[in-house]
Amino acid sequence: MKEDKISVLQTGMADWSDILKTENDFLSWSFLPSQTSLLDFEAWVEENGQPSVLLLTEISTIAELEAIMALVDPYRIVVDIKEAEEDVTRRQQLKSHFASYLDFSNKENVIYQLTKYFYFAQYGDRIRIEMLHISPDFYHDVTYFGSSEIDISGEFGQSYQSVASWQFNAIAEPRFNHEYWLEHTIDETLEAELVVRLLTTDSLKIVDSWTVNLKNQVKPIVIASDLATEYYLSFTIRVKGYGKLSLGSLHHRRSRLDFGQFLVGGQRLVDQKSEEIMTYFYPGNLKPPLNVYFSGYRTAEGFEGFPMMKKLRQPFILIADPRLEGGAFYIGSPEMEAKIIKVIRDQLADLGFSSEQLILSGLSMGTFGALYYASNLEPGAVIVGKPLANLGNIAANGVFLRPGEFGTASDLLLQNTGGTTSKHVDMLNQRFWHKFSKTPFNHTTFAIAYMRDDDYDQTAYDDLLETLGNSRAMVIGKGISGRHNDNTGEIIEWFLNQYQRIIKTFS
CATH class of the missing domain: 3.40.50.1820 (Alpha/Beta hydrolase fold, catalytic domain)
Known part of the structure; x- marks a missing residue:
């Protein structure tokens, strides 16, 4: 088993491994039937180590559920949301182990989410304000506060226009989805948006884009792509109205979607x-x-x-x-x-x-x-x-x-x-x-x-x-x-x- 593979241990009535796509090189799948003894589960963990995911299907059929869940770290247990809602007696057990819930009626989507979000190693970095390029039209309205913040002030008109962009594209690994969060504050009289564009590394062709209204943003923007090779991401700030926009670091991390941060x-x-x-x-x-x-x-x-x-x-x-x-x-x-x-x-x-x-x-x-x-x-x-x-x-x-x-x-x-x-x-x-x-x-x-x-x-x-x-x-x-x-x-x-x-x- 490769160290970088996501180890999935499934227990239930039916083995899902047959629906794995052959090109999925990121999951290592093991199956133990519902009635497997606790000793056999312990032997599996002893031999293979902690699984990245304990996937519990048909939880009502699993013998010694509590003891089995205790073998793995919290947050690494995944169960069917519909089954959990129906089984009141199991719900508190699942809650105490911080189980995650997915809709198992779409098995392909479950496998996709396991592949993208349940890796072990955390990763995060930041693009600091030194990498920001300010449009010459607004440079005289820019104030730097050390290396932590840059303020852009002025009259920007009634339609969006680009005022800043990051000098270098970010390189994104295709194995993971990625998320970005921009530190910012914005005057009420100003509207601002972050535009993210995805470019192929060979031709620099723009194949996708995302736009986030900074006033309304409450969560990091998640960049999901089905490209099989590395790709570039470019970032631009567009504003309209009048007032001041303060920008800090642009934070990047491998996304775990709603399953966690880092x-x-x-x-x-x-x-x-x-x-x-x-x-x-x-x-x-x-x-x-x-x-x-x-x-x-x-x-x-x-x-x-x-x-x-x-x-x-x-x-x-x-x-x-x-x-x-x-x-x-x-x-x-x-x-x-x-x-x-x-x-x-x-x-x-x-x-x-x-x-x-x-x-x-x-x-x-x-x-x-x-x-x-x-x-x-x-x-x-x-x-x-x-x-x-x-x-x-x-x-x-x-x-x-x-x-x-x-x-x-x-x-x-x-x-x-x-x-x-x-x-x-x-x-x-x-x-x-x-x-x-x-x-x-x-x-x-x-x-x-x-x-x-x-x-x-x-x-x-x-x-x-x-x-x-x-x-x-x-x-x-x-x-x-x-x-x-x-x-x-x-x-x-x-x-x-x-x-x-x-x-x-x-x-």
């Missing part, structure tokens, strides 16, 4: 500024604590830490930030921050856990998310490695201590304060301390591993220690020699040891 089961948070945060919940053993892991800085979009958190066997949430070049440190509009808090609180409520049965965690950029939202959630523990708290200082250090490195911090400073002076540096620093210093942390343990010669935020640990000294929190600290990006292995080892130790206190 991972099957991944969820998308979006605010009125069209900025996104991604979350993913894994139920684990459904026992306390709920572990939340904020991804570190990632130029490749997607979640971080899935294998690491899964090994802990507890329920967990992954949170990823696809903004800027590799993340915007999980701060944003009040709307977005409230949504992040709600995701965590809702999951605590669903599990029947209290806030004291919550651990927030992260490494490097992820430490800011864990520490920042600890003020709202007052968890039982916060576990962080290479803490970053003074975001303004990180930007200033990019000028004086690390010139030419980590320009994202400067974008973050400009985006959140409107300037780059020492006053703005302090303003961004206080974004964190204004919340953190006012929280009593009556039941919170902080486990913090820091770099003694950190060149991003030299005072983070000392500042945290001083502030927490005025609270009721317990602090466990460990200093490790090196600068911020040194000795990551030792940090991760300590981080995981603290996780395992603290989890035992919940038993």
Whole structure:
């Protein structure tokens, strides 16, 4: 079995493999009849590993359904929507394993969706504003805000006209469908649309196109093609009316349609500024604590830490930030921050856990998310490695201590304060301390591993220690020699040891 094939394990009365098209090189199909014993299912998983999909047909005939579903990861179970609606007794079982539902009356469409959306590996990238080409007719009405945003203002007339396009076509893999999301805000007096054109790579012939009204867009645009070879995608912005259009990164990811974002089961948070945060919940053993892991800085979009958190066997949430070049440190509009808090609180409520049965965690950029939202959630523990708290200082250090490195911090400073002076540096620093210093942390343990010669935020640990000294929190600290990006292995080892130790206190 090739590693890149989607492994489908079907169980039911009738084997569907005979309807697979011979040219489908992406599915590896196995069939076990409904009455197959649990031991035989366990033997199959032992030999073949986790299937990409457990396809349950005729679920009423499947012996030991609950035990069989427990053998595979959540979100990887697919059942007939009509059968699930009719079988009330099975519905709660399916819900607890986060099953997906499809209409099995069209088997060819089911196989198509399995082929296109249930692959294992996540993938995402972005096209940044540096790649935008502005029409010369409007260039004098353009303002750049670092590398994060470009504003285009003016009178554009009563009919749509092109004002910007991306300089290079994107190359799309035919095996996957693709989706795109453009960060933007738009004045009420302006209409704007994103036009996507599909071109063949040999002749550059346009064979398909999509147009999205940016005011009405609530989901990424999905590009689906039946071409067998790679193809190009071009992108153009057209506007009419008058006012200002602000554009950020154009995000691209392999589509999972309605089955998730990046991972099957991944969820998308979006605010009125069209900025996104991604979350993913894994139920684990459904026992306390709920572990939340904020991804570190990632130029490749997607979640971080899935294998690491899964090994802990507890329920967990992954949170990823696809903004800027590799993340915007999980701060944003009040709307977005409230949504992040709600995701965590809702999951605590669903599990029947209290806030004291919550651990927030992260490494490097992820430490800011864990520490920042600890003020709202007052968890039982916060576990962080290479803490970053003074975001303004990180930007200033990019000028004086690390010139030419980590320009994202400067974008973050400009985006959140409107300037780059020492006053703005302090303003961004206080974004964190204004919340953190006012929280009593009556039941919170902080486990913090820091770099003694950190060149991003030299005072983070000392500042945290001083502030927490005025609270009721317990602090466990460990200093490790090196600068911020040194000795990551030792940090991760300590981080995981603290996780395992603290989890035992919940038993």
